[in-house]
Amino acid sequence: MRVLVLEDEAELGAEIAGGLRSVGYAVDLVATVADAGFAVSVNEYDCLVLDRMVPDGDGLELVRTLRGHGTSLPVLMLTAMDTVADRVDGLTEGADDYLVKPFAFAELVARVGVLCRRGEQPRPPILYAGGLEIDTARKRVRRDGILLALGAKEFAVLEFLAVRAGQVVSRIDLIEHCWDEQADPMSNVVDAVIAQLRRKLGVPVISTVRGAGYLVEGPAA
The missing domain is CATH 1.10.10.10 (Winged helix-like DNA-binding domain superfamily/Winged helix DNA-binding domain)
Structure with missing residues (x-):
């Protein structure tokens, strides 16, 4: 399974990427919406984990673009934007799941696993x-x-x-x-x-x- 992580905080990004790799995921880590968009255009991913407020915009912009092009790639928003309105915004704009920082890493792994499996053909566990x-x-x-x-x-x-x-x-x-x-x-x-x-x-x-x-x-x- 290959995952793209958009996170502009270097230390947190490295922690997320390292943790996901430790349980078997291949992880690409980027810090801008532009780099995330390029990565999606040239690689195949099973899931995206996107921060919202990054230096060049909002990770939700990438979700809107993907959904506008008819892409059903699973997306987890992982962000400090924690109001009900923020969560509703993310889900109605096309994100599949929304996890607020700070978070328990075990929960992140579980949610990523669910989203990766959702994109596959049904198969027994x-x-x-x-x-x-x-x-x-x-x-x-x-x-x-x-x-x-x-x-x-x-x-x-x-x-x-x-x-x-x-x-x-x-x-x-x-x-x-x-x-x-x-x-x-x-x-x-x-x-x-x-x-x-x-x-x-x-x-x-x-x-x-x-x-x-x-x-x-x-x-x-």
Whole structure:
């Protein structure tokens, strides 16, 4: 899952981005509405987390623009503008959710998770692929009832592949959805995580399709 965060307070922005990354999200962090608009125009996101009052305007301006173009990308407004009128404004102008600062980080993660899932095709909370039980809500993976210890990035990659079980997923698709814009598409970050996953899973779950990408077989395989 890839999230764009618009936050002009550097320390808070870094805290939000770092926290979301720690639970497996790929996060791009920007400080202006203009940069947020550009990021949305060139990248695919599962959710936007937008502050309102930033140096060059109001994050709600971006929401209006997106909705005006017919974009249904989920949006969470995360702002200190806390009056009822502010919240009503944000929701009626197209935001999907509104969280007031200061906030509990666990609540932010929960709300982002709900919005990311809302943008997907309906699917069960537990996936079965390659002999694994993948609990996408609790971020847990079991093999033969045994809980496996996966890092946040490892889980994100496995989940992305499992959702597309039976389909070949390219390295570029993995980079674009599981890493942020700092990732070098020519680096070996994908190969390194795939290698770590294969080692930890202990069974041949992920196949390499030469010249095309990676494949996880579905439960019937």
